[in-house]
Amino acid sequence: MWVHPQFNPVALQLGPLAIHWYGITYLAAFGMFLWLANLRVAQPAPAARGWVKRDVDDLLFFGVLGVVLGGRLGYVLFYKPAYYLANLGEVFAVWKGGMAFHGGLLGVILAMALFARLRGRSFFEVTDLIAPCVPTGLAAGRVGNFINGELWGRAADPSLPWAMVFPQSGSTLPRHPSQIYQFLGEGLLLFVLLWLYARKPRLTGQVSGMFLIGYGMLRFAAEFFREPDDFLGLRALNLSQGQWLSLPMIAAGLLIWWWASRRRPA
Template identity: 70%
Template sequence: MLIHPQFDPVALALGPVQIHWYGLTYLAAFGLFYGLATRRILQPVYTARGWTPREVEDLLFYGIVGVILGGRLGYVLFYKLAHYLANPMEVFAVWKGGMAFHGGLLGVIAAMAVFAWVRKRGFFEVTDLVATCVPTGLACGRLGNFINGELWGRAADASLPWAMVFPQSGSELARHPSQIYQFLLEGLLLFVLLWLYGRSHGAHHRADGTVVWGRVSGLFLVGYGLFRFIAEYFREPDSFLGLLALNLSMGQWLCVPMMVAGALIWAWAGRRA
């Protein structure tokens, strides 16, 4: 069995200032988004709409605000509502951890709606651009989880070549390195699929050549929801929640409406006037 190397979560200490690996993965995620988005707007369907690198910078700012506020509020509401109702001031103690992807997604959706309204752009025009550039950021986040030795997997057969002991879990059980599974599925694989699909003519045009928005966004919701749903079978459920109805985790239940919404958006996008 492999043993988690237990990295020091602090990458660099400068006197009282500590720079954490997890914070650096967020910075890497934002940098990758900017680099990919500035490449994406070179696609004819975006150049025709007058997108500029400066506008991508503003879009990134809106996204950062949305993902931080939404991720924190999502964790509070979806996972530990009773605890935070009893300890309301801890909502602001973000240094203790606690971010939820599904909350971050809702926060980003709200931020993109505000951006689209301010810039007088179509909502799905904005989200189609964002969707292709998000998975690499998700991959960075899962890498940060692995470095921190958190969100470890469920028990695995010790004969599995990549089974890993996470001492942080308080046991010597061999576990699935589920952070790496998520890094590969909802990070790298989803990025490749969306990037290639986003470049295809069919992603933004109907058969008659008219422009359509929303298909890439719909595929993102379906793809992430599906890959996350699969990965959750290998990820240890949160100890304070356990498995819920039908032996599904909270993460899996949150993925169900996400996949349904994505499928409906994809189908609706191709039919709307």
């Protein structure tokens, strides 16, 4: 049986400056987005819409603000509002961990809406461009979760070859390494599917809708193996809060894809 190695969350200490693994994974996520987005604007469909490489730098700036602010505030509001209300000084202590994908998604939506307005583009034209570049960032975030030994999985059959003990959980139960499942599903698998889907010309909004559908379904499935946080009370019908938050995402993706499919191409 595997045992989580309990990595030091600090990757490098330079005097009083501590560089955390979690921060490095975010830096890697933004770097991969920059690389993939530059490849994306060179594809025939985005290039035909007038996208150029200099747009990518501005998109990254808006995206970073949306991800960091939205992800952190989403975690604060969705998961531990009472704790952070009593500890306001820790609200923006992102180096201690605690980012919510659904909050980050809302933050990116607002940031991209602002970018679209400033550039005179439609909102879905912007999100269709960036959607295939997002899953690798999600994969990097799950690597950070694994290094930190957080968001461990539910108890697993001891005979499962990759079952792992997470001492951080306070028990010696073998568990599913759910961070790895999410890395492979919401990260790599979703990236491959979306990248291949977006390579062909699509109607405005279809790529964005497919992203919401794909992520929502893969996250919903992963939650069956991920241990729900003890401080969350929303578990109606034996579904976790992550699953309840994924359902409207899937519904919105289906609605957007259907709406986009019925529109005439510009």
